[in-house]
Structures are given as structure tokens and as C-alpha cells.
Amino acid sequence: MSPQQRRSGLGTNQEAIRRHNLGTVLRHVHGAGQTSRAELTSLMGLNRSTIAGLVSELESLGITEHATPLEGSRQGAGRPSARVRIAREGPYVIAVDLGVDRAVVARVGLGGHVIQRAHAPVLRDGEAWQVGAAVAALIRTVVEDAPSAAPLVGIGISVPGLVRRSDGLIRLAPNLEWHDVSFGGIVLAALGLDVPVSLANDADLGALAEHTRGAGVAVDELIYVSGNVGVGAGVISGGHRLEGVGGYAGEVGHLRFNPDGRPCHCGNLGCWETEVGAYAIAEAIQCPPDKVAQLDEVLDEFDRPSTALRATGTALGQGLASIVNMFNPQVVVLGGYFRSLYRLVGADVDAGLADRALPAPLESVRLELPGLGSDSPLHGAAEIALEPLFVDPVAALGTALVDVRARLAG
Amino acid sequence: MSPQQRRSGLGTNQEAIRRHNLGTVLRHVHGAGQTSRAELTSLMGLNRSTIAGLVSELESLGITEHATPLEGSRQGAGRPSARVRIAREGPYVIAVDLGVDRAVVARVGLGGHVIQRAHAPVLRDGEAWQVGAAVAALIRTVVEDAPSAAPLVGIGISVPGLVRRSDGLIRLAPNLEWHDVSFGGIVLAALGLDVPVSLANDADLGALAEHTRGAGVAVDELIYVSGNVGVGAGVISGGHRLEGVGGYAGEVGHLRFNPDGRPCHCGNLGCWETEVGAYAIAEAIQCPPDKVAQLDEVLDEFDRPSTALRATGTALGQGLASIVNMFNPQVVVLGGYFRSLYRLVGADVDAGLADRALPAPLESVRLELPGLGSDSPLHGAAEIALEPLFVDPVAALGTALVDVRARLAG
Structure with a gap:
């Protein structure tokens, strides 16, 4: 290591770069649903052994798994490149699409896979704590069958109103008649859970979802x-x-x-x-x-x-x-x-x-x-809840919860 | 060099990084007007010897020059850090603010320094070639006193209309009644010069200028x-x-x-x-x-x-x-x-x-x-003409023209 590298603390940077690369590999797998190490190598411009190391770390974290190469996927003379896909019992998020008339809640895995969903009417003029309790009940329903070892990374909520970026406060949801409501905190309190929660405007999340896996x-x-x-x-x-x-x-x-x-x-x-x-x-x-x-x-x-x-x-x-x-x-x-x-x-x-x-x-x-029908905001809510996994999977799993059903029962 | 570095052609990357850093140093000096090597070191997070090398290259390119440290600028016990400022006879650009009623043309140096300016009325319903000839005449005026060794990097033109980003074509300047006018080419032809020319919408350039050195x-x-x-x-x-x-x-x-x-x-x-x-x-x-x-x-x-x-x-x-x-x-x-x-x-x-x-x-x-009064679009036009210097100063000087007055006379 050169004196310059020592002075700039390059060791820390290399760890940061590795975690960034790990998240970026995961973002590609999430976007494609399934990919191969060869595709990742070409997409990311990293060499094969680096990609192999990253993929193997994602596997050991239980996020992705190895899949048998597809028949006919052989390119050139070599053997087909190992497939990488989302692990079946891997991390998931809860996505909430809070509408003026009804709430839809889903358990969503990486790849945008909606595993289970539930919905209920939202009472017009309902107070935020009542709506929060209804959403919490829907969340209990959709985690019912979640594998106990699968980590819940966070909750994403789509809101028909103006959401402050800095802290997710709902400044105004005019058709719910809400002003300055900390709805994320209300839902967590109703659940008795402490897990990251993100809120954003429904149209912003629709745009995000359509850009990620819809018409755009x-x-x-x-x-x-x-x-x-x-x-x-x-x-x-x-x-x-x-x-x-x-x-x-x-x-x-x-x-x-x-x-x-x-x-x-x-x-x-x-x-x-x-x-x-x-x-x-x-x-x-x-x-x-x-x-x-x-x-x-x-x-x-x-x-x-x-x-x-x-x-x-x-x-x-x-x-x-x-x-x-x-x-x-x-x-x-x-x-x-x-x-x-x-x-x-x-x-x-x-x-x-x-x-x-x-x-x-x-x-x-x-x-x-x-491209996602009426589910764009719901998918967008899943995307913002998954986002920490793409920034730093190791840190995101560190704040994730396992045994969610047991915790909710307690 | 490791096999990996050789495979990825890191030598090329290092040259690209060096030119990027050179442009970034220049962008800082341009923004501040004058700075010191110590400030650049802290702004850019590079070490002192790298900054010293970059500054010395900018000096040898005739873009910046050494200035005596200010009295009282001493920090701590060491000697004051060497000052870096824009060279007096360094590269410049021509900025054109084409209005519906009049055109303003200026010779502008790095640091946003307007060295010389001229203006003339624009004839309502004037054809593009007539307006182009009038702008060319104003350009001849403002380069009159330019040092013959100072390189002209390019021309930036602010347009009251819709400009296609890909090639600078004026799609519509409604109040000039222009449709699909290649005004950059018209001005260059009237001058008989071949130098980079950039066009953009006046409000876009106003925003750019106010963001760079105005109210924002x-x-x-x-x-x-x-x-x-x-x-x-x-x-x-x-x-x-x-x-x-x-x-x-x-x-x-x-x-x-x-x-x-x-x-x-x-x-x-x-x-x-x-x-x-x-x-x-x-x-x-x-x-x-x-x-x-x-x-x-x-x-x-x-x-x-x-x-x-x-x-x-x-x-x-x-x-x-x-x-x-x-x-x-x-x-x-x-x-x-x-x-x-x-x-x-x-x-x-x-x-x-x-x-x-x-x-x-x-x-x-x-x-x-x-913050720039009525000159925001003019300054924005200078900024887009200067931009290549901040991307790669060496390449930008490669396409710049010296002896501009002599060429115009010829």
C-alpha cells in the first residue's frame, strides 16, 4: 500500500466499495428476477472472480440462491454460466397502498414478487389511529405464512398526499383530511414492531415502480x-x-x-x-x-x-x-x-x-x-422498503427482523 | 501493476482520472475566482502533491497563474498556501444573449469575468441570416482587443425559444418567428470560423448562471x-x-x-x-x-x-x-x-x-x-461554452482557436 493510500484510509473505502458492489449485484438480480454470473460480469464491468465472490456472499446471506443453468443457455464452447436467482425464503418487505377508500397490503419479495396480499375498506373520515389499526391487521394477515427464518427488511407505505422527505411525515392527505400525521409510527405502534418504515406519495411510487418494472x-x-x-x-x-x-x-x-x-x-x-x-x-x-x-x-x-x-x-x-x-x-x-x-x-x-x-x-x-395495472403504487412502496438492501445488504439485514409472526403474536 | 489492472486497461483510466481532476480543479478556481492550493486540497480530498501537480499543469497550459499569497491568509504556523487565480491572458469564450429586440455579445473569461461587451438591436421579423450577420459583427467587435495568444474555446448562445439538446437546432423561437433554424452554423459561417458552438434556451441558461454565481x-x-x-x-x-x-x-x-x-x-x-x-x-x-x-x-x-x-x-x-x-x-x-x-x-x-x-x-x-441582474442568460451562455474546459481542459484547448482577430480579418 502506498503512503497515499494509507493516508486516505483506502481500506475503509474498499469495504465500502465491496458493499456497494454487493448491493448493485442484488439490484440487477432484483430487476431481472433471475440472471447469470456471466451477465452480471458483463453488466457490472467487474471480473469473473469478483462477481463469483459477491454472488457467493449473497448466497451465504440467504438472499439469492444457485439455480440450474437453463437448457440451451450455453454460449460459445464453454459450459453454461451459473444462474443466480432470488432465494425462496429470503428477505421480504411489507408494501402498503393506502387509498382514500381502501388499503391494500402485500408481502413482497425481491424481484417484486407479491407473495401474499390482503385489502380492506378505509373508513372515510377515519382517524389516523383507526386506519393504522386496520393496516396493522392486514399486515398480520400477510405475514401469517411467512417462513420464520425469512427476514422482514422494512415497511413501505404509499400515501395519497404530501409526504415530507426528511422523516416521512404526512403533511397533508386532503381526501383523508389528515394534517401532519406520523402514520409510519402509528402503524409500528399498532404492530408493536421496530423495523424501518418508509412513506412516499402514491404518484411518486407509481413512477418509481413503472420505471423499475412497468411501462417505463x-x-x-x-x-x-x-x-x-x-x-x-x-x-x-x-x-x-x-x-x-x-x-x-x-x-x-x-x-x-x-x-x-x-x-x-x-x-x-x-x-x-x-x-x-x-x-x-x-x-x-x-x-x-x-x-x-x-x-x-x-x-x-x-x-x-x-x-x-x-x-x-x-x-x-x-x-x-x-x-x-x-x-x-x-x-x-x-x-x-x-x-x-x-x-x-x-x-x-x-x-x-x-x-x-x-x-x-x-x-x-x-x-x-x-405495466403494473392498479398495483404501481403498491410495487413502488415495496421498492422503497427494499432500497436499503441495494445500498448495503449487510447493514439492511442487520436491522431486519426474523420470527415476525411470533413477535406479532407476543 | 496487477494482472487485473492490465486487463482492465487501468493506464487509460488513470489518464482519464487525471484529466477529470484537472477539469475539476479548474471548475473550483472558476467558481471561486481565486483560491489556494490548500483550499483545493481540502475541497477535492486529494493530497497536496497531487493538487500541486494539477495546478502546475494548469499554469503550464496558460489557464491559471500563480498569485502572491494574501497578507494575513496564514493559517497556523506554516507559510501561507500558494494562491491560484485565472490567467490574465488565458482562454475565453464568446457569450451571446439573443433577445427578441436586441442581441448582447460579450467576451467572457474564466471566473465569469466579462472582458468586453457590445449590443445591437435585432430587427423584428429579421431573417436568421440577417440576425446571424449582426451577431457576427458584434463578435468581431468584442474580440478586437483580445490578446492574440489567448485561445477562444467556443461560443455559447442563449435563445428565446426551444432548442434541441442533441444538436442545438432552434426548433421554435416564436417571437422571432423562427422554426428549425441552425443558428449556430449561421453565425460560424458569417464569421468564417470553425469553433465549438453551443445553444440553449434563455431561461435554462438563466437558471444555470444563477446557480453558478448568482442568487442560487x-x-x-x-x-x-x-x-x-x-x-x-x-x-x-x-x-x-x-x-x-x-x-x-x-x-x-x-x-x-x-x-x-x-x-x-x-x-x-x-x-x-x-x-x-x-x-x-x-x-x-x-x-x-x-x-x-x-x-x-x-x-x-x-x-x-x-x-x-x-x-x-x-x-x-x-x-x-x-x-x-x-x-x-x-x-x-x-x-x-x-x-x-x-x-x-x-x-x-x-x-x-x-x-x-x-x-x-x-x-x-x-x-x-x-444576482446577475439582466445578465443571467448571458452568463449562462458563457458557462455552456466554458463547460468543455471543466470536462477535459487539454482536449478543450485542442479545439480552441488562437489569433482569432487575424483569422476574422482574413
């Missing part, structure tokens, strides 16, 4: 627009989440749209979400407000859209034009009720967009339905 | 809103320019604002720029349209704003609210005519913003006037 894999300029009771956007730019200084970026639902329009909960008139959100869609199809939670099913029964619904489609396209002018994305993914709406009135959405977007950003954008 | 140094979530005949925004997020897939991000001027409003050149009614752009401001103060180029001077003569001007201020704040909700910035810099407008009706702008922005993003944002 390898698309570095992607926007996920979430159409629910509220409307929001998650933005991936340059391959990274656009968060803003506090984590609140993407509040497109309050774009000024119709200054003489309906009152919005934010105090203004005619915000875009009052023209295209769930209640506006329900009004356009004369669906009673108490059936808004079933809006997807109701929309899927339509085959000839009404004039009012087509106008809602036009308004969706016109608002998307502002987003396209603002962010110049390559792909806009239409999530939430916009999926069903776009299937019915896609031509009107496209026309509204073409009418209002500038030609240069318009020519490179395409609208897509979510 | 060390602010990683910054938006520069340019209020001229057109209105646009440049966005810095996570410390990097938000460009979008083609380079067109930030077209906030076409946010839907007043669906019953004035016709916009984009074909829609009531885009935000029709309510707050130069012509709307002129109308509010009953300034004749042919005096719009002097709007700053006209505004500066006002002391009691009219009701109409206050309404324009409110509309500015209300539109800024959409930007704040969308991007959650820490600082919004008001450029162009918005500087003078904000001085007059700042309270109305603030009220319009507070009225429409969501509380969470509102609480962390502040509005600022540009």
Missing part, C-alpha cells in the same frame, strides 16, 4: 399521473425521482384549469383535479358519490361514452399538455382511474393533448397504461 | 423564470438542469391560465404568458407596443402602480404557484421584466403565490431577484 423500464424521462379522488404526478427525470426540496414535487392536481370551475379542497376554484378527478368522472357518468370507490368497475361496464365523459377526456388531455410542456417526458403513464378513462375516451385525451402541447415536446411523448 | 449558489432546487415577450423557466433539480428528453422542459409560458383570455401564438387562448408577458405588462401600463423593448426603463419610472399592473402582479404570483406546486423549489429567481415588475408590485405577486400554492411547498420557497 429504461425510460429516463417518465411521468406517472395518478388519477384518483386527488390527482398527482410522480416524475422521473434523468433516471431519478424529482422530489423538490421537501419531497412535494409533482402536485399537478392543483394546476389552474378553469378559474370559474368547481371549488377545490385547496381553497381555489377549478383546479385540474376538480375537472378530471374521481368525482368529476363520477359526475360525468352519473355515478352516485358513494360508489366512487368502485369507479373502475363502473367505467369498465360502459361501451359508448357520453358527451360529458368525452369532455372529461378532453380535459385530461389538455391538462396533460401542461405537464408535457413543463417536463418534456418521453412516456406519461396514466394510473388510477385514468386507466379506465383512457380505454373509453383515449381519442379525446389524445386530441386534448395534441391541441394544447407545443409541437416539439409533443412529438417525443407517448401515453401508456401502467 | 449552493441551492440545488432552483427555478429561474424568464419574463420577456415570452415566458419560460429553467429548472435546476438535485443540482442538475432538468432538460427533459429533447431539451424542451420548462415551457411554463403555456400553462393554461385564463381559458377566455387573449390569443397566444401557440394557438390557444389565455396561456400564462399572454397574462404576464411583456405585452401584457405594456398593456397594463399603457406603454405603446413599439416601446416594449424599453419596458424595463418605463417600469422603473413608475412609483405608484396602477390597478391593472397590480392585477398583472397577482397573475404572476398565481402562475408561480403552479410552478411551486409542480417543482417544490427552494428559490424562484424572477428574471427579465419580472425583475422590474416585482420591485413595483411585489406584495401582489407574493399574495397571488400564497393564495394558490399548497402550504407545504409554499413554506420552503423564496422569491429572489437575479
Whole structure:
């Protein structure tokens, strides 16, 4: 070792680099579901023996396992490269998609594999502790069959509102009427567990999930627009989440749209979400407000859209034009009720967009339905809970919990 | 060298790392104007002898020079660290701020030092080759006194329109009525020079300049809103320019604002720029349209704003609210005519913003006037022309031109 290396403490750096590489190998396996040592060698630009060492460490940690090479996977004259796949009883996370009307909870393994799921209605005007207790009950359900040796790495929660990046505080979930709620702490208290918990906005998580394993894999300029009771956007730019200084970026639902329009909960008139959100869609199809939670099913029964619904489609396209002018994305993914709406009135959405977007950003954008259906925010919640494993698997397993079912029973 | 290093061709990497470090040293000196080897050592985390070697190479390239240590700069018991400053006759760039009414051209050295500048009116409805010839004449003026040994690294041009990132083509400069104009090539042809030329949108360059040496140094979530005949925004997020897939991000001027409003050149009614752009401001103060180029001077003569001007201020704040909700910035810099407008009706702008922005993003944002006055886009144009020097100074000097005045005369 040179004096320079000694002075800079290179030993520490090499350990940091090794853990980073370990996490990066895992991120590749997680993204691909299954891969080979040869693919990892070529993807990561490291030599074969380094990759073999990293893979063997992941195996000894119980995160990945060895799989028999596929028939016909032989390349050239050598023997087929050893396969690497996610371990069956390896680490998992709990993903929570907290909606205005219902909560979905899933146990999710690496590779984005949903192992078990459960859902329950969320009471309108329910207090945060009541909703927290309901979510905790769903979590108990989905860990019921988890192998006792499998470590729970953390809990990720998708929230229909503004979440402060620094500590996950829900600053505002307007349609739940929550202000400054520490929902992560409430859920942990209801469970009696101490495990890392991460929260983020539902549209941000939709964008993350669609970018990782949905309609926008390898698309570095992607926007996920979430159409629910509220409307929001998650933005991936340059391959990274656009968060803003506090984590609140993407509040497109309050774009000024119709200054003489309906009152919005934010105090203004005619915000875009009052023209295209769930209640506006329900009004356009004369669906009673108490059936808004079933809006997807109701929309899927339509085959000839009404004039009012087509106008809602036009308004969706016109608002998307502002987003396209603002962010110049390559792909806009239409999530939430916009999926069903776009299937019915896609031509009107496209026309509204073409009418209002500038030609240069318009020519490179395409609208897509979510590759993960209605589960994008749920998958995004799993991704943020898994993230520590990709930063440093050893440290993440150090804070993970085993025997979760027994701890919950106690 | 280990077999592994040989296989990976580490020699090449070390040369790449050395050039990267050389550029990074230069970026620090450029940012600070003047620094010391001790500061560079601590900023870059490299050891003293490596820094000394890099600084000495920059000196031998004629980019920086040695300066006498300042009196009183002694730290501890040792002798004061050697100062490093930009060489007086070192490399320079030409920065062009192409406006709708006039062009400003400057010779700019490292450190953002404007050495010489010139300006001329731009003819409305002028064809691109006419404007190119006028810009070329201004460039001839500002290089008149350049030392013949000083290398011209490149030309940077700020454009009031949409610029394609891949090749600098002006896709649309609506208020010049230009479509798909290769203005960089036109200027080079008019000069008879072959030197790197970079073009970008004026608001994007305003954001870059304010982030580098203006009101937003060390602010990683910054938006520069340019209020001229057109209105646009440049966005810095996570410390990097938000460009979008083609380079067109930030077209906030076409946010839907007043669906019953004035016709916009984009074909829609009531885009935000029709309510707050130069012509709307002129109308509010009953300034004749042919005096719009002097709007700053006209505004500066006002002391009691009219009701109409206050309404324009409110509309500015209300539109800024959409930007704040969308991007959650820490600082919004008001450029162009918005500087003078904000001085007059700042309270109305603030009220319009507070009225429409969501509380969470509102609480962390502040509005600022540009630290660089009306020169932010000009400085941004210098920055993009200088950029190759920070990536690889040796390569950038390889494509630079010396004896520029003689070449122009020939």
C-alpha cells in the first residue's frame, strides 16, 4: 500500500466499495428476477472472480440462491454460466397502498414478487389511529405464512398526499383530511414492531415502480399521473425521482384549469383535479358519490361514452399538455382511474393533448397504461422498503427482523 | 501493476482520472475566482502533491497563474498556501444573449469575468441570416482587443425559444418567428470560423448562471423564470438542469391560465404568458407596443402602480404557484421584466403565490431577484461554452482557436 493510500484510509473505502458492489449485484438480480454470473460480469464491468465472490456472499446471506443453468443457455464452447436467482425464503418487505377508500397490503419479495396480499375498506373520515389499526391487521394477515427464518427488511407505505422527505411525515392527505400525521409510527405502534418504515406519495411510487418494472423500464424521462379522488404526478427525470426540496414535487392536481370551475379542497376554484378527478368522472357518468370507490368497475361496464365523459377526456388531455410542456417526458403513464378513462375516451385525451402541447415536446411523448395495472403504487412502496438492501445488504439485514409472526403474536 | 489492472486497461483510466481532476480543479478556481492550493486540497480530498501537480499543469497550459499569497491568509504556523487565480491572458469564450429586440455579445473569461461587451438591436421579423450577420459583427467587435495568444474555446448562445439538446437546432423561437433554424452554423459561417458552438434556451441558461454565481449558489432546487415577450423557466433539480428528453422542459409560458383570455401564438387562448408577458405588462401600463423593448426603463419610472399592473402582479404570483406546486423549489429567481415588475408590485405577486400554492411547498420557497441582474442568460451562455474546459481542459484547448482577430480579418 502506498503512503497515499494509507493516508486516505483506502481500506475503509474498499469495504465500502465491496458493499456497494454487493448491493448493485442484488439490484440487477432484483430487476431481472433471475440472471447469470456471466451477465452480471458483463453488466457490472467487474471480473469473473469478483462477481463469483459477491454472488457467493449473497448466497451465504440467504438472499439469492444457485439455480440450474437453463437448457440451451450455453454460449460459445464453454459450459453454461451459473444462474443466480432470488432465494425462496429470503428477505421480504411489507408494501402498503393506502387509498382514500381502501388499503391494500402485500408481502413482497425481491424481484417484486407479491407473495401474499390482503385489502380492506378505509373508513372515510377515519382517524389516523383507526386506519393504522386496520393496516396493522392486514399486515398480520400477510405475514401469517411467512417462513420464520425469512427476514422482514422494512415497511413501505404509499400515501395519497404530501409526504415530507426528511422523516416521512404526512403533511397533508386532503381526501383523508389528515394534517401532519406520523402514520409510519402509528402503524409500528399498532404492530408493536421496530423495523424501518418508509412513506412516499402514491404518484411518486407509481413512477418509481413503472420505471423499475412497468411501462417505463429504461425510460429516463417518465411521468406517472395518478388519477384518483386527488390527482398527482410522480416524475422521473434523468433516471431519478424529482422530489423538490421537501419531497412535494409533482402536485399537478392543483394546476389552474378553469378559474370559474368547481371549488377545490385547496381553497381555489377549478383546479385540474376538480375537472378530471374521481368525482368529476363520477359526475360525468352519473355515478352516485358513494360508489366512487368502485369507479373502475363502473367505467369498465360502459361501451359508448357520453358527451360529458368525452369532455372529461378532453380535459385530461389538455391538462396533460401542461405537464408535457413543463417536463418534456418521453412516456406519461396514466394510473388510477385514468386507466379506465383512457380505454373509453383515449381519442379525446389524445386530441386534448395534441391541441394544447407545443409541437416539439409533443412529438417525443407517448401515453401508456401502467405495466403494473392498479398495483404501481403498491410495487413502488415495496421498492422503497427494499432500497436499503441495494445500498448495503449487510447493514439492511442487520436491522431486519426474523420470527415476525411470533413477535406479532407476543 | 496487477494482472487485473492490465486487463482492465487501468493506464487509460488513470489518464482519464487525471484529466477529470484537472477539469475539476479548474471548475473550483472558476467558481471561486481565486483560491489556494490548500483550499483545493481540502475541497477535492486529494493530497497536496497531487493538487500541486494539477495546478502546475494548469499554469503550464496558460489557464491559471500563480498569485502572491494574501497578507494575513496564514493559517497556523506554516507559510501561507500558494494562491491560484485565472490567467490574465488565458482562454475565453464568446457569450451571446439573443433577445427578441436586441442581441448582447460579450467576451467572457474564466471566473465569469466579462472582458468586453457590445449590443445591437435585432430587427423584428429579421431573417436568421440577417440576425446571424449582426451577431457576427458584434463578435468581431468584442474580440478586437483580445490578446492574440489567448485561445477562444467556443461560443455559447442563449435563445428565446426551444432548442434541441442533441444538436442545438432552434426548433421554435416564436417571437422571432423562427422554426428549425441552425443558428449556430449561421453565425460560424458569417464569421468564417470553425469553433465549438453551443445553444440553449434563455431561461435554462438563466437558471444555470444563477446557480453558478448568482442568487442560487449552493441551492440545488432552483427555478429561474424568464419574463420577456415570452415566458419560460429553467429548472435546476438535485443540482442538475432538468432538460427533459429533447431539451424542451420548462415551457411554463403555456400553462393554461385564463381559458377566455387573449390569443397566444401557440394557438390557444389565455396561456400564462399572454397574462404576464411583456405585452401584457405594456398593456397594463399603457406603454405603446413599439416601446416594449424599453419596458424595463418605463417600469422603473413608475412609483405608484396602477390597478391593472397590480392585477398583472397577482397573475404572476398565481402562475408561480403552479410552478411551486409542480417543482417544490427552494428559490424562484424572477428574471427579465419580472425583475422590474416585482420591485413595483411585489406584495401582489407574493399574495397571488400564497393564495394558490399548497402550504407545504409554499413554506420552503423564496422569491429572489437575479444576482446577475439582466445578465443571467448571458452568463449562462458563457458557462455552456466554458463547460468543455471543466470536462477535459487539454482536449478543450485542442479545439480552441488562437489569433482569432487575424483569422476574422482574413
